[in-house]
Amino acid sequence: MQPFPPPRIPANxxxxxxxxxxxxxxxxxxxxTLGAALGVYRFNDAIDxxxxxxxxxxxxxxxxxxxxxxxxxxxVKYPGRSPxxxxxxxxxxxxxxxxxxxxxxxxxxxxxxALYTIDVPxxxxxxxxxxxxALSRYAFGEPEGLVTFTGWLMLAIALPVLGVIVxxxxxxxxxxxxxxxxxxxxxxxxxxxxxxxxxPGPGAGAGAGAAAxxxxx
Numbered sequence: 001m002q003p004f005p006p007p008r009i010p011a012n013x014x015x016x017x018x019x020x021x022x023x024x025x026x027x028x029x030x031x032x033t034l035g036a037a038l039g040v041y042r043f044n045d046a047i048d049x050x051x052x053x054x055x056x057x058x059x060x061x062x063x064x065x066x067x068x069x070x071x072x073x074x075x076v077k078y079p080g081r082s083p084x085x086x087x088x089x090x091x092x093x094x095x096x097x098x099x100x101x102x103x104x105x106x107x108x109x110x111x112x113x114a115l116y117t118i119d120v121p122x123x124x125x126x127x128x129x130x131x132x133x134a135l136s137r138y139a140f141g142e143p144e145g146l147v148t149f150t151g152w153l154m155l156a157i158a159l160p161v162l163g164v165i166v167x168x169x170x171x172x173x174x175x176x177x178x179x180x181x182x183x184x185x186x187x188x189x190x191x192x193x194x195x196x197x198x199x200p201g202p203g204a205g206a207g208a209g210a211a212a213x214x215x216x217x
Contacts (some may be wrong), residue, residue: 020174024171025167031159038155039157043153048142051139055138058085066125072117074116074130074140075139077110087128087131088129094121098116099117
């Protein structure tokens with residue numbers, strides 16, 4: 001006799017609901033998209049960090065208009081001979097030049113290093129003059145170069161990886177819990193034995209009673 005298949009439990013009765021699969025996929029898509037957008041945005045910032053098209057040389061005085069939140073940086077293409085290049089800034093208030101930390105910018109045939117970050121107290125026109133004992137070239141740009149981009153790139157990669165991991169965990173946990181809930185409902189509704197092969201068919205009881213009556217005649 002062929003065993004009866006286990007009774008089917010409607011999928012919408014199982015818990016947790018299937019909407020958790022959609023939630024898992026949505027989390028993965030959001031984090032992957034966020035990571036890709038962050039990587040592209042920071043890459044564009046990194047390749048445009050230095051205005052190499054407007055360079056100036058030792059002894060040149062360059063005037064530019066700055067805002068307190070402008071965060072401009074002076075970059076230098078420097079052969080590496082000591083003493084290093086130095087810059088001065090003049091303008092309204094008490095502008096200052098601060099250490100930008102380790103930061104680099106590379107082009108096809110040039111290597112630039114962040115020299116100073118400009119800090120101004122108020123909006124106005126400021127004059128900058130730089131000099132060194134080597135044939136240095138200078139340019140203005142943003143404070144974030146390849147070192148900063150590397151840090152952002154690691155985050156941009158980590159976000160999609162995190163999204164995939166979170167998605168996989170949610171899907172796995174949901175599938176396991178739904179499977180356990182299905183077994184629990186079967187046990188509650190159809191008995192815990194789970195053996196449906198010996199289930200009597202319709203009329204089996206009546207046939208047995210008729211056979212017993214015939215034997216007594």
